[in-house]
Amino acid sequence: MGIIGEFSELYLFPNGLFITIQLAITSLLGSLVLGTVIALFRIAPLVPLRWLGGGYVEFFRNTPLLVQLFFLYFATPYIGIYLGEPDTFGFRAAALGLTLYHAAYVAEIVRGGLLAVDKGQIEAARSLGLTYLGMLREVQLPQTFRAVIPPLGNIGIALVKNTSLAATIGVADLLFAGDIVESRTFRAEEAYAAVAILYLSLTIPLGILVNYLEKRMLVAR
């Protein structure tokens, strides 16, 4: 067939990049929200909530992401859970898996930030008549988010790279595109170099953004 000479499927790369960006943004937002909730569980005044939060973190942080993805993709139908129609199943399983896994890390970082807020401020806020939730919203969380931006940036970059595992469950992401190009052309070096450069084009700007945010927040403080 002379595939190398007439290879006309370079559109695979932009398509894959688009899927990777969608997957990264969905999972990043999901894990920030879920991770913050879990962190609040972990420092909640109610003991069962703390157990729940602790159990969540230990489970999702201590099992491989790939195993979680395989479970969500292949095993959920056997226990009666359908994450989507056949055509959306893979993407949803990947987004859910990435969210659940990284939320555990986000939770630990946010918890650290919450605990770093001076106790005196919290007591002062409560004695001024703020409720627990009001104190969280007005005093503890704003300071936490400022403090945790650099470590959250690391999680974000790790998440972008980990989206590549979605290729193993049939999501047509950037690595998937590289796999196809490699097997059609037998040119592994070019296919995967292109994939690596495209991942860099996502992670390096993300790192710059995090540095910028960090500096701005420091000025605001």
Place this chain on the structure above:
Amino acid sequence: MHSSLKTAAVALAALFVVAACGGGAGTGTPAASSAATGATSTKPKLELASYAYAIQTKGKLRVGAREDNVPFGVKNVATSKFEGFDVDIAREIAKEIFGNESDIDKFIEYVPVVSATRIPTLTESKADFVIATFTINDDRKKQIDFSDVYFNTGQKILVKKDNSTITKVTDLNGKRVCSAKGSTSEVNIRKEAPQAALELQDTYVPCLILLQQGRVDAVSTDETILFGLVKQDPNTKIVGSYFSAEPYGIGVKKNANNDRNGFVDLINRSLVAMIQDGRWAKIYKQWITPVSGDEKTTPDQR
């Protein structure tokens, strides 16, 4: 089929030229030739300048074969012997070099290969030939030589046993079909059923799981792979006729430095002989009939 016949013919013609050149180089020493053939009177007489003669002198033929590819090349765990369709064909070719020995395995050194190591095994001269469900194609022909076709398969469709809506490849339009990422099977589906929605996995076992769960309507690839899937899940069946040609050939290092003189030619002669005298049909019946249910006397039979 026509294209594979044509390529086989071209390959044969090229070999003829190579063999003729090799013969010309060897004619300078007729005395040595007759002395050598006299010394090995029980063995087949081989051209002195040929690669097969070098193998006969050395006493070992190195055969690259698969260890895990039922029913073509398998290493029997209990006896640690190689067996299967490809292995029996290799044994018949060895007899072409060493004569009709009762224990031909004494003259064969098996070199285990996997899909990705088949070409390097030849180019690095770790095996004399590779017989391992090796589809002949133009990209591979740039790197190695192939014998004539010794086995023909093609792409078919696997569906659940109760499925009656998919009976041919065009029925896949509008359906979800699973195949291996980047494989020729995937390319063939895109060509024959452009409206099919493709679900691409790394191997075919995940495809079978998705078929069982009803998340794809069909799995499509070489029939020889589908044989294995039907064996795993008897609630599935193979439908349709071949919509691609996957001709298997025996791989040999290119004769670039005159170090493989006449070798592909010898393999081809051996293949013709075993097809004509029924040995090929016997090997087919032993290994392929139990999974396919049919019987063939030549690779070209459809």
